[in-house]
Amino acid sequence: RFGLAYQLTSRLVLRGGYGLYYLPRNVQGNGDGAVEAFRTTTMLATIDGVTPANRLSNPYPQGILPTLNDRDPLANTGSTVGAPEHAYSSPYAQTWSFGVQSELPGKMVVDIHYWGNKSTHLLETWNINQLSDQYLSLGSHLNDQVANPFYGLLTSGTLTTSAISRRQSLLPFPQYAGDGGVTRVFVPAGNSTYEAGTIQLERRLSSSLTFLTSYTRSKAIDDVRTPLDTYNRRLEKSLSTFDAPNQFIFSGVYALPVGRARGVGKNWNRFENALLGDWDLSGIVRIQSGQPVAIGRPSVNNGQSGKLNNPTIYQWFNTSVFSSALPFTFGNVGPVLPDVRSNGLRNVDAVLAKNVRFSAAEHPITVQFRTEFYNLLNHPQFAAPNGSVTSQSFGQVTAQANNPRDLQLALKISF
Helix, strand or coil: CEEEEEEEECCEEEEEEEEEEECCCCCCCCCCCCCCCCCCCCCCCECCCCCECCECCECCCCCCCCCCCCCCCCCCCCCCEEEECCCCCCCEEEEEEEEEEEEECCCEEEEEEEEEEEEEEEEEEEECCCCCHHHHHHHHHHHCEEECCCCCCCCCCCCCCCEEEHHHHCCCCCCCCCCCCEEEEEEEEEEEEEEEEEEEEEECCCCCEEEEEEEEEEEEEECCCCCCCCCCHHHHCEECCCCCCEEEEEEEEEECCECCCCCECCCCCHHHHHHHCCEEEEEEEEEECCCECCCCCCEEECCCCCCCCCCECCECCCHHHEEECCCCCCECCCCCCCCCECCCEEEEEEEEEEEEEEEECCEEEEEEEEEEEECCCCCCCECCCCCCCCCCCCCCCCCECCCCCEEEEEEEEEC
16 A cells, blocks of 8 residues: 655645555354355354363364265255355455645644545355246246156255256256255455545644534445346445445534633632533534435336335335335346435434542542433434335334433543
8 A cells, every 4th residue: 555645835735545455365164064065064062052062172072074075966965055166366455545635724624535445356145056047937837846856866855855846957956955055155256336525624732622524425336245146246236235425523522611721710719610610512413314225125116216205204215116026037126225215313422521630649630520411412313114025014114223312420530
């Protein structure tokens, strides 16, 4: 990575930078019961939920079981299997930024910046036993029963009957149970991008007021998820589930001008000043857009927007424009809705603190009393609405995402 700064004038500076970061590799341990495909678990974590089963004196209480031969065409047949991607590529992220910073009158600094991030080879899980799209036109005939070519060869699992569905027989790996019976994990195929512009105003090194305020406009896009249709991963590219295009933050500390050394109350005695003077008020205000709402897939949109101008918790979006997809189809609804968002964040936290300073045996002592208000305005933030098309509460908000107002008192002594 590298960064640069160039001072144009005594009050104006240009800044920029670029970084390339390789993300940690995933390492799958032997015998952990996870995704090493053709093998069996060799370790037990506990016997009764309390007593460890594995000790250094006896690390394999069940014995070391031989790994199944992955070249045996009957290995784990009738069941489900998973294996890591053999052509592994390390995920990496690129970041870049460019901005201008200027000093303003009143001990203030303004900073305008553009930020970017692109991640490549992010890890996904794929279903590689998905029915090919060319067979979907068979419709309900995919449920017809046909002769089971594995009958008599398998003694366990779901494929021991004399007949199986036509759908099962047409899978890429029909010897494994179901559409989704073979998964490939750690597939380095995901991508994401994030771009943002930020304007920030800061006042620092002030005896009475210090603050930092910023506004960010951003957009996040990715395709990192288990694909609905493995054969058409382009359907997965959408706004990220955490995308919040607008964010405003204000934080500040204000020394109230009350006290013998602060203006009002210069003639107070020590007791009056200890009771009424030297109070500090600090707070954080955060206002942020909601995140995209996800609809259960496969679903169908009739071409109209689901956005409502005045959403309520009883109908957050127009549910009439969505319906369940027909059997053996993928619908046309993406991972998230581009125009419907959950409730945004409107939060104010504040702290009122009082400092009392004195000496004892020539040692300075500070006693601080704090009154902390979280969600001071008691503003509710509703959770995302129900996105299940078949649910009776489809489109309704049934939970709260934040906590109600919380008041805490604290006493701190520093010496």
